[in-house]
Amino acid sequence: QVQLVESGGGLVQAGGSLRLSCAASGRTFSRPGMGWFRQAPGKERGLVAAISWSGGSTYYADSVKGRFTISRDNAKNTVYLQMNSLKPEDTAVYYCATKAGSSWYGPSGYDYWGQGTQVTVSS
Secondary structure (H helix, E strand, O other): OEEEEEEOOEEEEOOOOEEEEEEEEEOHHHOOOEEEEEEOOOOOOEEEEEEOOOOOOEEEOOOOOOOEEEEEEHHHOEEEEEEOOOOHHHOEEEEEEEEOOOOOOOHHHEEEEOOOEEEEEEO
16 A cells, blocks of 8 residues: 655746645555646546656656656655646646556556645636
8 A cells, every 4th residue: 555645735826836745655665656647627637747766767748848847755755746837727636646557647557646735826
């Protein structure tokens, strides 16, 4: 079992920045890959960014490339999502998850999920 707790969400103006954190506990070694997803009202949950155990491989949704950066600190069992140049369309609940399947991009490839943290970007 792996437990995930997200933090760092909030209300920010367009153009601002936020850093989300995802603290993992439990059998984290069994789930080396991690991802951040987001879900806006009435929309499907989609990948924002993902990262391998070493951090050597990262994956981003086209909509956030150049603005968001995923990173991790394995000594702290924590994954981060630095979000810059935020836009109103980034408003969503953000979830972190552990990768279990072969695909990096779909939520079906992830099994353990956090409770989510709300990010709201005002125009």
